[in-house]
Amino acid sequence: MTPSSASKTTARKTATRSKAKNGVREKTAPKRSDKAGNMSVIKIEQMNKWYGDFHVLRDINLEVYEGERIVICGPSGSGKSTLIRCINRLEVHHKGCIIVNNTELTSDLKNLETIRKNVGMVFQSFNLFPHLTVLENCTLGPIWVHKMPKAEAEALAMEYLERVRIPEQAGKYPGQLSGGQQQRVAIARSLCMKPNIMLFDEPTSALDPEMIKEVLDTMIELAETGMTMLVVTHEMGFANKVADRVIFMDEGQIVEQNEPEAFFNNPQSDRTKLFLSQILGH
Amino acid sequence: MAPQRSQSARGYVATVSLPALPPPIGTSGLTGWMRQNLFYNLTNSLMTIFTVVLIWLLFSSASGWFVFDAVMQAGSKQECLKIDSGACWAVIGKRIEQFMFGFYPEAERWRPLVCFLLLFVAIGPLLLPSFPARRQMLWFSAFYPVLTGVLLLGGAFGMPPVKTALFGGFMLTLIVGVTGIAASLPLGILLALGRQSKLLAVRTLSVMFIEFMRGVPLITLLFVASTMLNYFLPPGTHFDLLLRVLIMVTFFSAAYIAEVIRGGLQAIPAGQYEAAQAIGLNYWQTTRLVTLPQALKISIPGIVNTFIGLYKDTTLVIVIGLLDPLGIGRAALADANWNGLSNEIYLFVALFFFVSCFAMSRYSLWLEKRLATEHR
């Protein structure tokens, strides 16, 4: 349960378990073998949050190192979304501290601005701006936040749209795209801000099965570039393939965290076992 | 009844791919359209015929009075009656200048006329995104209120000053209507944002303003403008009546606009704010670039509805002695020569308002269509 357990992560390229559901393609992002000496980019200490009287996050401790890929899972209502939304302060925490890129999250707007510039977020419901074209969705941040000239921003946006393999949709409006395409635009839009951390909140839950793969592929490719990623998902195939660490949450607590192999094959807590048996249908 | 046979009989595999054929005759083109829209079935056909007959009857019975039996030129109502039995439009011809300019001095009437023509140059770039040289022309739009003020009031560049009390007719309607519309939209937006502000003081002030303005009839506000305001102003200050009316009309309509826009803002999903924040936009950027454009788009019908209401409500200024078209009409009716021609005069004024309001309504439909980007 301590953050240091992650630093013992070893290469697991040979993971051979067959739980990869949903046809995640046979492509494995190289796992990070050694975190020692790596920079910690997110540090959460004794963090608590309430919704009114409801204690939604309880004593969260979590340290994420640069380039780490973390998958967060847990039953509905366990606080997964709330946790990652605290990291870019879409939700405000009440106790403890959150440090992102060596900047503490406080009500100080300057700090918040720096952090949001460097933390991208992808939502379950895409949240593209429907009144702007795909290209304009992507250039909005660079132009207004990074004060980038329009032409440069457009070149950048096209570069990322190519990365997520939909440059031909640049002139369309989000309403004209399929769900999977919209989610890939959302990923490109975040990447255009050149963040060093990406947060994903159930990016594939609103998608039809045949579109899940294209989004997961995009995320795997992103993982290959060494991006630090925190992904809330129930795609256990993805977790198994890409994650350095899997975190299991229940009732506002981090109940268990481990590297995927150990997490799936040898869960320690009863709650984890129950959850895994339900989600993997065994 | 062999089960194996029936199973294979249900199976099917296409062996050729079918070519695309043109649609059957009568489903596309003009005949197709008429069939779809006018003669789809028996009820539909009967309704079409009934409507055509009805329109024909209305048209044929009204056209006599309106056009064929109407008198365009005459010196008085009596002369009209002698010439023909229809409408006596001559009264309008006699009074047209007053209808247009009120009592604006005759020699200076080119000034409001220039303002009127320039109005189209000023609103063109605001309303039409494809207006030539739009960027530069917007500067003219911004400068237009000052220009109009100088031209209409005079007292500069060798133009003799004209008192606002002499303003009247359609010119007055346009001044009050256009100023009210142009000023109440930004004010309404600010009030709508203020009402949703996290700052308690801003929120309270916005709510108070909106609720007060909406809770009081416009006529009352106009009376306040014409009389009571004097008590609040330091003695001896001159505060033009027309200016007071402009302010009151703007405030009144801004309160309504604010509520319409607030409705639009509430329809924007929280995810839009979150996505904008997540890419680092601040409050004003989020509002200006993400939420407000969407909210305004949803609110177009309500906004235009409010504007049309405001435009027609400008006729209320008659109660505080300003001579709007209805006031001019009344003056015309009081003329012994033209006594009793209220049909002609009120129809003429109605036509003016109808044309203006219908144009606004069509523009709003066009704008809605142009901004439609949801294709689901």
Ligand SMILES: Nc1ncnc2c1ncn2[C@@H]1O[C@H](COP(=O)(O)OP(=O)(O)OP(=O)(O)O)[C@@H](O)[C@H]1O
């Ligand atoms: N704005 C809010 N006000 C009050 N309670 C909330 C609010 N948002 C979430 N909650 C509650 O907090 C708990 C945690 O919510 P959260 O969205 O973080 O769960 P989750 O783990 O992401 O669940 P899911 O898998 O369904 O997305 C839930 O019980 C939810 O009902």
Ligand SMILES: [Mg+2]
């Ligand atoms: Mg959630």
